[in-house]
Amino acid sequence: MTKKLKMGLIGVGRQGSNHYNNLLSINQVDLQYICDLKVDQSWKEKYSNIPHVVKDYHEILEDPSIDAVLIATSTDAHAQVVLDAAKAKKHIFCEKPFSLTVSDGEIANILRTVKENNVKLQMGFNRRMDPQFRDIYKQIQDGNIGTPQVVKTTSRDPFVLKKELIQRIGTLPYDFTIHDLDLARYMMGSNIKEIYAKGGTLIDPTLKSIGDVDTIALVLEFENGAFGLIDNSRQAVFGYDQRLEVFGSEGMLKAENVSKSTVELYNSTSESKKNPLPIFNERYHEAYVDEVKSFINSVQNDAPVVADGVDAVFAQRAAIATDESIKTGKPVKLDTEFEV
Ligand SMILES: NC(=O)c1ccc[n+]([C@@H]2O[C@H](COP(=O)([O-])OP(=O)(O)OC[C@H]3O[C@@H](n4cnc5c(N)ncnc54)[C@H](O)[C@@H]3O)[C@@H](O)[C@H]2O)c1
Known part of the structure; x- marks a missing residue:
């Protein structure tokens, strides 16, 4: 049997807690460290099942027995922790986005350090590992819909996040x-070359005070000539609304919302079915577990990761372009080249 991966979890807030539960459920993981800036005695009691509960992530990096870290700190810390972890030769799973502020040049330097130290870096683009979306991806690769022409995603949160949290993790385009x-880029297998986005505050106008919007409609053009449509909202009153459609020359693939039950009621006065699952950690539970399992497989078998640092750069550029297009009211062209 392959040896378990000794891991440290850095950042245990909303998403870190989600990863914490998942890490404990994965056989190949031996979770040795929990780290968060907020650690105090109460954390040591709460996580008494974990050998080390620390405040400073360098303690994890200095421990030669640790193979890998999972970074779920607030976004502003990702780049530095990735860099330090790579220098310490730890394999890295890092939540998206890579950064809100670090330039492409600096990211290229960090990715070079990752490469030179021969460690894996996987970014937390969990939707790539969702079973429904993986099926769509595989069927596109198998040629079942011919050449993909238009990708459509609908993605709506159930409720507006608190402003303090938005400021830590990024406004709507970045988070x-x-x-x-x-x-969309993954499904179409092509880089985005232009974005035209409209955004507004149809739900909570006070979001303007932190430079955010709650509703976005955007059009994408890919390098291969295909198109994309995305609509986002911060508040869908019926649950976490997550849908994907890819239309091609020979057909269409479509994934509807996932509910707790597939039962639909039809009677003389109405039709009804269960609402979508309520929130991200429930809807994408399998994806969150599978992305970590996939990372472990990449580390243990030296296989490519499902979403790497270069993917994070292209996603970040597209988020910046979305923000810029909303603010200027104009389409924005994207650089489709990136060298590490
Ligand atoms: N993939 C997804 O679906 C998904 C979902 C939610 C959040 N996220 C991402 O996860 C990250 C965290 O988001 P969140 O909502 O959990 O935020 P959060 O603010 O709830 O948690 C972040 C935690 O990191 C800690 N932290 C910050 N800097 C640190 C450092 N240098 N060392 C140790 N701990 C540090 C904070 O104390 C806090 O507890 C963000 O980058 C966000 O974009 C991803």
Whole structure:
């Protein structure tokens, strides 16, 4: 049997707690460290099942027995922790986005350090690992819909996040639309060359005070000539609305929302079916577990990761372009080249 991966989890907030539960459920993982800036005595009691509960992530990096880290800190810390972890020769799973502020040049330097130290870096674009979306991806590769021409994603959160959280993890294009942008590029197998986005505050006008919007409609053009349509909202009153459609020369693939039950009621006065699952960690539970399992497989078998640092750069560029297009009201062209 292959040896378990000794891991440290850095950043245990909303998403880190989700990863924490998943890491404990994965056989190939031996979770040795929990790290968060907020660690105090109460954390040590709460996580008494974990050998080390620390405040400073360097303690994890200095431990030679640790193979890999999972980074789920607030976005502004990702780039530095990735760089330090690569220098310490730890394999890295990092939540998206790579950064909100670090330039392509600096990211290229970090990715070079990752390469030179011969470690894996996987980015948390979990939707690539969702079973429904993987099926769509595989069927596109198998040629079942011919040449893909248009990709459509609908992605709506169930409720507006608190402003303090948005400021830590990024505004709608960086926190949310970035998943759709990555998924659309992945499905179409082509880089995005132009984005035209409209955004507004139809739900909570006070979001303007932090430079955010709650509703986005955008059009993408890919290098291969195909198109994409994305619509995002911060508040769908019926649950976490996540749908994908890819239309091609020989057909169409479509994934509808996932519900707890598939039962539909039809009677003389109405038709009804269960609402979509309520929130991201429930809807994408399998994807979150499978993305970590896939990372472990890449580390143990030296296989390519499902979403790498270059994918993160293209997603980040597309999120920046979305933001710029919303602010200027104009289409934005994207650089489709990137060298590490
Ligand atoms: N893939 C997904 O579906 C998904 C979902 C939610 C969040 N995220 C991403 O996960 C990241 C975290 O988001 P969140 O909602 O959990 O935020 P959060 O603010 O709830 O949690 C972040 C945690 O990181 C800790 N932290 C910050 N800097 C640190 C450092 N240098 N060392 C140790 N700990 C540090 C904070 O104390 C906090 O507890 C963001 O980048 C976000 O974009 C991804």
